[in-house]
Amino acid sequence: MSSTVHHIRGSFDPIDRLGRPLRDLRISVMDRCNFRCPYCMPKEQFHEHYRFLKSQERLSFEEIVRLARLFVALGVRKLRLTGGEPLLRTNLADLVGDLTDIQGIEDIALTTNGVLLGQHAVDLHANGLKRVTVSLDTLDKNVFARMSGGYGALDQVLSGIDAAIAAGLTPVKINAVIERGLNDHTALDLVERFRASPVIVRFIEFMDVGNRNQWRPELVVPSRELAARVHARWPMRPIAQNYKGEVAERWRFDDGAGEVGFISSVTQPFCGACSRARLSSEGKFYTCLFATHGLDLRAPLRAGATDAEMLQLIRGVWGARTDRYSELREELRRTSPAAKKIEMNYIGG
Ligand SMILES: C[S@@+](CC[C@H](N)C(=O)[O-])C[C@H]1O[C@@H](n2cnc3c(N)ncnc32)[C@H](O)[C@@H]1O
Ligand code: SF4
DSSP states (O other): OHHHHHHHOSTTOOBOTTSOBOOEEEEEEESOOSOOOTTTSOTTTSOTTOOOOOGGGSOOHHHHHHHHHHHHHTTOOEEEEEESOGGGSTTHHHHHHHHHTSTTOOEEEEEEOSTTHHHHHHHHHHTTOOEEEEEOOOSOHHHHHHHTTTOSOHHHHHHHHHHHHHHTOOSEEEEEEEBTTTTGGGHHHHHHHHTTTTEEEEEEEOOOOTTSSOOOGGGBOOHHHHHHHHHHHSOEEEEOOSSTTOSSEEEEETTSSOEEEEEOTTTSOOGGGOOEEEEOTTSEEESSTTOSOOEEOHHHHHTTOOHHHHHHHHHHHHHTOOOOHHHHHHHHHHHOTTOOOOOOOOOOO
């Protein structure tokens, strides 16, 4: 298999219609979640009778590794494991080990809600994971309960973060979704707690993902506003991106106590440099977080398609890609205030 892949790679890396290469792949390894964050999987929709995938419907580790290899052959250098909640997938560390072995991958990361991190941090690190991103929206217990849908416990997430640091999964990044009137009053507490530690807090603007999360434009706290509040307390200045296409804008504290990040998907969309593809748990290949359609890669994979055939499929989709949904949404909101929200399907991850 690898010789075919090797033969096809190289100068044939696909570029989409807007000139963007394929560099990152987010792999959802699990559609289920042990939280019900209202901005992502509200309880009303993801209730106890919700039909999640059956295990045979999810890609197996073998299938994920094969697809990852193919994506790497087309230019992917960075993998992120996500979900749902990725740590609900049994033996995830084994998958990390297999992915780490793929030649050409420069970085493997994991995004988790952190509840199970305490149990798995050492194993994940031993299998080659370098770093982890933990989603944590607040340090206030009551607000936390509201923002996780009443599942999980803040203490578990905090010990998960400690375990990640102890295991060497650093720097640990924290993703905090900020929603006006819900947790924006607790945002600075996160900065205070994690400044001068091996943890980087990154604030994410609340996104309008489909029609199930009660999104309204007035609930978005623009990064600029939040940055001004942080700056007033701990002066800071912007610093360069780590790499082209990095989604977080980085700011470093003047007093040397580290940095903080802002992900402004709503007010400053970054579609122009987006080199990210997504693979859903059931094997659909999406070219945008907001895409309504994904190409089923599981069916040809299970029907015995060769590497060359699979590569052709993936290359074809990427080559035809024109997605810039976040930018279009922002343009539409600016020009037509009535169109405050565009309904789009959220594919998770
Ligand atoms: C979908 S989760 C999957 C991984 C894992 N369950 C977690 O929460 O980290 C990945 C990231 O998407 C973010 N997210 C989900 N819904 C969002 C929304 N409506 N706006 C902004 N970020 C969102 C989460 O906060 C999390 O950091
Ligand atoms: S953001 Fe993560 S933890 Fe929250 S419901 Fe979505 S997948 Fe689960």
